[in-house]
Amino acid sequence: MGGHGTVTVIGGSAALVDEAFVLIETCEALWSRFLPASDVTRLNWAEGAPVEVDPLTIRLIEAMREGAALTGGDFDPTLLPDLLTAGYRASRVSPSLETTLPASATSPGRLDDIAIEGMTVRMPVGTTLDAGGIGKGLAADLVCEFAMAHGAAGVMAELGGDIVVAGRAPDNRAWLLGIEDPFETTEHLTTVCVVRGAIVTSSQRKRRFGEQHHLIDPRSSTSAATSIQTVTVIAATGARAEALAKSGFLREPAEFLAWLPTVGGAALLIDADGAQYVSANWERYS
Structure with missing residues (x-):
């Protein structure tokens, strides 16, 4: 998630905090553009082919669409080629990890044309995604949802x-x-x-x-x-x-x-x- 995180839980079992961090690590593994096996990287390199993804990645894409609609396009997660041009290629946490994209990648992409059928996602050729800040926000949302659903009386999730x-x-x-x-x-x-x-x-x-x-x-x-x-x-x-x-x-x-x-x-x-x-x-x- 590009930084450190803390989870504070009031009530619930002693294992809740550990389970919350497992969820955070799962989101990172699925959504990081710096990890070659993540759902986001596989989608970015799919060149229009269908990709089966985790349900959490469907949640991410839905949140991206909602954010873009809410802001009239100010928020746009398909600007990754421009972000790389600006200089943000390497992970701040693990600088040896760098984002690469296919030659077809264009900016902006076609967020509204991403097709979702069950757990299968097909992105238009040239469209790429960057979870970025919305990934942090959604992961914190998911941690709070999880903790409250599993017996916590209160919870605070802070991610980056x-x-x-x-x-x-x-x-x-x-x-x-x-x-x-x-x-x-x-x-x-x-x-x-x-x-x-x-x-x-x-x-x-x-x-x-x-x-x-x-x-x-x-x-x-x-x-x-x-x-x-x-x-x-x-x-x-x-x-x-x-x-x-x-x-x-x-x-x-x-x-x-x-x-x-x-x-x-x-x-x-x-x-x-x-x-x-x-x-x-x-x-x-x-």
């Missing part, structure tokens, strides 16, 4: 900065969650209270390749040109929050902050000067 919470908080009220200061990454800029749902922070400061970064604008096929450094979104699920966060780098801040509450999100934006901008509904969490 994406946090999803469900059930009873330690204080029986709300989960107190910190937001990292983008300029002093060892410090919390502020904290928020979340009863249930997800909070994710997307940053253009962490995955940089010279002047380029990993947040690709589908309109230009290059890194998004914006003064916004980080976008923090609170939403119902980690997958949804990840998709919504992408819009914060592509839309004008005022437009984004006015729109986000209409689709069930709240946000904090921080620009290059350290100025903070929040949606009108942010105060309910602060």
Whole structure:
């Protein structure tokens, strides 16, 4: 998932945390574009042929489609060729692992034309997928679903900065969650209270390749040109929050902050000067 993770479980069996990490490792093995045997890599190299995949990969593709529709295409998981061009080829965790694509790979791909029949997926020739941030968010969602279904009274899953919470908080009220200061990454800029749902922070400061970064604008096929450094979104699920966060780098801040509450999100934006901008509904969490 490109980073470290923690799982906190309240109640339930002693084995729940270990089982949660097995689920996380399963998602990584299925969705990583850096692993040659993953479902995502096999799909990216299938050249239009049908590929049988795990049910969790079907969930991933469905979440991708929902995110793209929700954001009007701001979120687009088919921009992997552009991401490689920007410089993001090697895994940050295991730099010896690099993504390669067939010569047919084009950007953007045809997300809506991916055919799913049972557990078989057929992608149009040239279309490739990158689980990226939405994979982290969805994996955290799945961990919380699993823990609550197996006897936990409450759970928090944090994967690479994406946090999803469900059930009873330690204080029986709300989960107190910190937001990292983008300029002093060892410090919390502020904290928020979340009863249930997800909070994710997307940053253009962490995955940089010279002047380029990993947040690709589908309109230009290059890194998004914006003064916004980080976008923090609170939403119902980690997958949804990840998709919504992408819009914060592509839309004008005022437009984004006015729109986000209409689709069930709240946000904090921080620009290059350290100025903070929040949606009108942010105060309910602060």
